[in-house]
Amino acid sequence: MPMSRPMTRNELAALIPHAGTMCLLDGVLSWDRIRIRCVARSHRAPDNPLRHAGRLAALCGVEYASQAMAVHGGLTAGGACPAAGYLASLRDLTCHVARLDDIAGDLVIDAENLTGEGSRVIYAFSVTAGDRELLSGRAAVVIDAGIKAGIADLGTA
Secondary structure, rough: OOOOOOEHHHHHHHOOOOOHHHHHEEEEEOOOOEEEEEEEHHHHHHOOOOEEOOOHHHHHHHHHHHHHHHHHHHHOOOOOOOEEEEEEEEEEEEEOOEEEOOOOOOEEEEEEEOOOOOEEEEEEEEEEEEEEEEEEEEEEEEEEEEEEOOOOOOHHH
């Protein structure tokens, strides 16, 4: 993957609708038109909002990957906040660990756009720590071009 300018947590947070502790990623290490590589340390945080009974299940890695995909969508759209995306399906999801909160190293999240542009995309993703793969899979994402992420008024029905 060609190196592009790394991004801080504050810079990437402008590209996703998540705020505060729900913004799980700490930075973008590299990206290009097809791929993105992000880093996260929030899996060790006691106040991680995805923790249940003090633990962070490995399946929560899907949310880390989803946020990386959203950041990638914003970057490939020229740095604009992307339209809202919805995780439509997961395929070939494999968890090699039960938990993420007991992983000492930083998480590295890789996502690769396999196919699609516009309203439907499919990404392959993996979450690793060091040379250990923690989980991997593929995700189909449906983009709602009519709604900008974070703009919809959820108070009106």
